[in-house]
Each structure stands twice: as C-alpha cells, then as structure tokens.
Amino acid sequence: MYNVVFYCCLCLIRHTSGQDNVDTEPYILCEDQDSPSIVCPTATFIKIKDAIYGRTDGSACTDGDIISTSCILTVTTRVEQMCNYKQRCLPKASNDIYGDPCERIYKYLNVTYRCIKGT
Numbered sequence: 001m002y003n004v005v006f007y008c009c010l011c012l013i014r015h016t017s018g019q020d021n022v023d024t025e026p027y028i029l030c031e032d033q034d035s036p037s038i039v040c041p042t043a044t045f046i047k048i049k050d051a052i053y054g055r056t057d058g059s060a061c062t063d064g065d066i067i068s069t070s071c072i073l074t075v076t077t078r079v080e081q082m083c084n085y086k087q088r089c090l091p092k093a094s095n096d097i098y099g100d101p102c103e104r105i106y107k108y109l110n111v112t113y114r115c116i117k118g119t
Contacts, residue, residue: 031109
C-alpha cells in the first residue's frame with residue numbers, strides 16, 4: 001500500500017511540476033496600451049497562473065503618475081477567461097475592464113503565465 005501511495009505522489013508531483021511546460025517570464029502591459037500580446041510557441045497554449053491590475057513597482061510603466069506602489073486588484077479569473085488555452089492573447093489593461101483600484105495612479109496589468117503543450 002505504501003508503494004502505491006508513494007507512486008501516486010510522484011505522479012502528482014511530475015504532473016504539476018511543469019516538466020511538460022515551457023516556462024515564461026511575467027507579462028506586463030501598461031494601462032491603455034495595445035501591445036505587446038502574450039504569445040506562446042507553436043503547439044503550446046497560454047495557461048494563466050495569476051494576474052493583478054494596479055501598481056506594485058515604481059520601475060514598471062513609468063509614463064504616468066506614480067504616487068503609490070501599493071495598489072493591487074486581483075484579476076486572475078478575468079484574464080483566464082480572455083486568454084487561457086489560446087496561442088496568442090492581448091488582455092486589456094484598462095479601468096473600463098477591471099475598475100479603478102487606485103485613482104490618479106498610472107497602472108499596469110501584471111500576468112504570470114506559462115505555455116503548456118497541447119494534447
């Protein structure tokens with residue numbers, strides 16, 4: 001019985017560890033910008049891990065007002081709906097889509113994703 005449990009745990013670790021995935025860098029899209037898109041290589045598809053809209057870093061998207069870096073709105077579900085299982089996606093970074101979590105602050109969309117192999 002212990003061997004079966006151990007084997008199943010190994011299967012779960014292998015399945016969730018990313019061995020069959022292509023790792024990627026975080027994606028940042030500045031507020032109201034139209035590019036760049038999230039793009040995965042041929043035969044792979046986007047899988048969103050998490051997404052926030054707001055500002056947590058003073059060095060990203062510096063073209064507007066940065067009076068605070070403690071503005072976070074979790075928008076993972078919304079970005080998943082827009083992008084999961086597509087090869088290319090341009091999510092929007094806009095108050096019109098997510099609301100305005102911090103007025104008068106220039107925000108960005110920060111997405112962590114990976115490209116998964118298609119089956």
